Amino acid sequence: MTRALALLVLAAGAAGADTVWLRDGTSVTGKILSESADEIAIKVAGGAQKAVKVADALLVEFADRHAAKAGFDRLRRPGTADALVEAARYAYRHGLVAEGDSALGAALELDPRHAGAKAAQEEAARTHLLNPKDDAAILKKYGEGWRLHVGRRYRLVTNVDAKPEDFDHKLVAMIDGFWDFYCDTFGVRPDQKQLHNIVCYATRQQFDDAPGAMKGAYGVYQHGDPFRPAVLWYMEALRGSSFTTRHECGHQFVAHYVRPDGEPWFGEGIATIFECQGDVPFQDHLYRWQVVHETVLDKGAFTVANLLKNSGAAGRDQIYCLGAAVHLFFLTGKDRAYREAYQKFLAKGNTKDPEALAKAVGRPMADLEAEFVEWVQALDAQRKIFPPAK
Numbered sequence: 001m002t003r004a005l006a007l008l009v010l011a012a013g014a015a016g017a018d019t020v021w022l023r024d025g026t027s028v029t030g031k032i033l034s035e036s037a038d039e040i041a042i043k044v045a046g047g048a049q050k051a052v053k054v055a056d057a058l059l060v061e062f063a064d065r066h067a068a069k070a071g072f073d074r075l076r077r078p079g080t081a082d083a084l085v086e087a088a089r090y091a092y093r094h095g096l097v098a099e100g101d102s103a104l105g106a107a108l109e110l111d112p113r114h115a116g117a118k119a120a121q122e123e124a125a126r127t128h129l130l131n132p133k134d135d136a137a138i139l140k141k142y143g144e145g146w147r148l149h150v151g152r153r154y155r156l157v158t159n160v161d162a163k164p165e166d167f168d169h170k171l172v173a174m175i176d177g178f179w180d181f182y183c184d185t186f187g188v189r190p191d192q193k194q195l196h197n198i199v200c201y202a203t204r205q206q207f208d209d210a211p212g213a214m215k216g217a218y219g220v221y222q223h224g225d226p227f228r229p230a231v232l233w234y235m236e237a238l239r240g241s242s243f244t245t246r247h248e249c250g251h252q253f254v255a256h257y258v259r260p261d262g263e264p265w266f267g268e269g270i271a272t273i274f275e276c277q278g279d280v281p282f283q284d285h286l287y288r289w290q291v292v293h294e295t296v297l298d299k300g301a302f303t304v305a306n307l308l309k310n311s312g313a314a315g316r317d318q319i320y321c322l323g324a325a326v327h328l329f330f331l332t333g334k335d336r337a338y339r340e341a342y343q344k345f346l347a348k349g350n351t352k353d354p355e356a357l358a359k360a361v362g363r364p365m366a367d368l369e370a371e372f373v374e375w376v377q378a379l380d381a382q383r384k385i386f387p388p389a390k
Contacts, residue, residue, distance in 0.1 A: 016063030018042065021132030023058045025139045025148050032062065035071070037086075058132045060094050068094035076103055081111040088120055092127075100124065126152055129195045138197060138227055151176040153192060154249070158200040160234045167238055171200070174242050175249055181277060182253045185270070185331065187343040190257040197229040198245060207233035219244040221251035223260075228252065243275045250274035258347055265311035266351040269323020273331075282328060284385040291321035296376045304372055305354035305365055325376065330361065333375045338363075 018032040020040055030044035040052045040060065062068050072094070076087035084107035091100035104124075107117040135148055138157055146159045149168035156172050175198065183189055201207040208215040210231070212222050219232035230248035235241055250271040254262075276282045283289045295302045295318070304326055311319055330342040338361045345351075345360035358365040 018063050019061045020052050020057050021059040021061070021136070022052070022056050023132075023150070024056075025132065025135035027132065027136060028052055032060070035060070054093070057093060058127075058130055062094075068096060069099070072096055072099055072103075081107045081114045081117065084110070085114065085116040085120055088117075088124075092120075092124055097128075129153065129192060131194065134195065134227075141227070142199070150195065153179050153196060154198055155195045156198045156200065157229075158202075158234075159206075160200055160202045162234075162237075167234075167241075170238055171198075171241060171245060175245050178246055178249075178274070178277075182250065182274070185273070185343075186254075186258050186346060187340065188257055188347075196249065196252055196256070197227045198249065199229045199231045200241060200245075201231075201233040204233045204235070207231070219248040221248045221255070223255050228255075239279075242278070246277065247271045247275035262346075263308065263311045263351045264319045265307050265314070265323035265326065266346070268319045269325075269327050270346075272320045272324035273327055276324070281384075282324065283379050283383045286385065286387050288321045288324065289380075289383070290387055291317045292325045292376060293380055295322060296325075296373060297380060303369055304357075305369070308352055308354045308357065311352075326372070329372050329375050334371065 017029045020028045020032070020042060022028070028042055028044065028050060030042045030050070033041040033043055033049065035041075035054075038054055040054060040057060042050050042052060044050050060068070068091075072087055072091050075090050076084060084103045088100040088103035088107065091097070091103060101124075104117055104120055107114055111117070129152075130150060135150065135155070138155070139146060139148055142157055142159070146157055147164065147168070148155060148157045149164060149172050150156075151172035154172055154175050156168055158168060160167055162168075201210065207213050207217075212220075212225060213231065214220045218235070219230065221230050222228065230245065230252050232241060232244040232248060235244070248271070250273075251267060254267065254270065272288060273282070276285045276288055302322065307314065307318065307322055307326060311323065314322075330338045332339070341361045345357060349360050350356040354365050358368060361368070363371075
């Protein structure tokens with residue numbers, strides 16, 4: 001922005017209060033006096049003047065709805081590519097998304113290689129889910145001592161006693177990066193409309209005592225909560241918390257983008273895949289794989305058909321571990337021959353009907369049962385970690 005256009009003096013007398021929403025979830029309310037490329041001057045209650053850095057402002061709201069549009073029009077008026085880019089940045093900061101997109105499009109028509117326009121487009125794509133009002137609302141719900149960190153796709157709210165850069169930032173970066181694995185698992189690329197929330201309590205006791213928590217659990221996805229958060233407690237520092245985050249955010253992803261129903265083996269099994277994906281291969285996750293080994297190979301009484309028909313009555317171990325094994329087989333076994341058909345079955349099929357599964361993947365159930373046991377045997381032979389001798 002040129003210095004001649006740097007200062008936008010706003011007309012006095014607009015009714016109500018202006019609000020500058022900040023990136024840390026707080027806000028400053030009063031009367032905006034001026035905006036420059038670097039700073040917003042706002043008169044707060046009592047008449048004091050406060051300076052807010054533009055870099056810290058996520059959204060600027062005028063009580064007079066026409067004020068932002070007037071500022072945008074003033075910046076756009078010179079019509080150069082540089083002016084259009086600055087107008088676009090201003091528009092996004094003031095909630096004028098359509099105007100911002102229009103200005104960037106015009107800038108790129110004038111100069112298709114304009115570096116500033118390209119950078120502004122990338123920034124808009126990264127931040128289109130941000131909503132400081134939601135930040136403020138969820139912080140208000142959890143109260144004093146809580147903080148938030150917002151990534152590209154997820155918002156973490158936590159009171160964990162750890163430096164944000166050591167926990168908050170790393171956990172959010174991990175789950176932001178895991179998004180593609182969720183998408184690839186189901187063969188979808190959903191249009192995300194809002195940030196997804198994660199809540200992490202500092203201790204297990206706090207989690208157990210919280211409304212809606214499942215006492216004794218590691219985490220829970222609260223679909224009925226207005227914020228629909230994946231909720232967990234801080235365990236084994238970052239590493240342990242990341243397992244549960246992937247698991248509960250998996251439930252969250254399924255509920256938003258795949259289907260809201262499904263048998264227990266489907267929901268908990270798929271979330272267990274997400275939990276174990278990463279630094280610990282599924283067959284080396286002692287609890288998870290040991291159940292598969294003992295049930296399928298040692299006892300030899302397991303069938304995929306029975307799991308589908310009776311998972312509502314099955315034990316926790318069978319739902320989580322054997323459910324995950326069945327998902328992994330159909331998604332990754334046989335050189336992924338069943339993957340695409342199975343993804344369609346997961347999205348729309350009857351997850352309680354073995355014959356519906358067989359029809360979906362185009363193989364008789366008896367053949368699939370035999371192939372599943374062979375796959376378990378092969379994967380079991382790849383194990384590198386074994387439980388201690390009894």
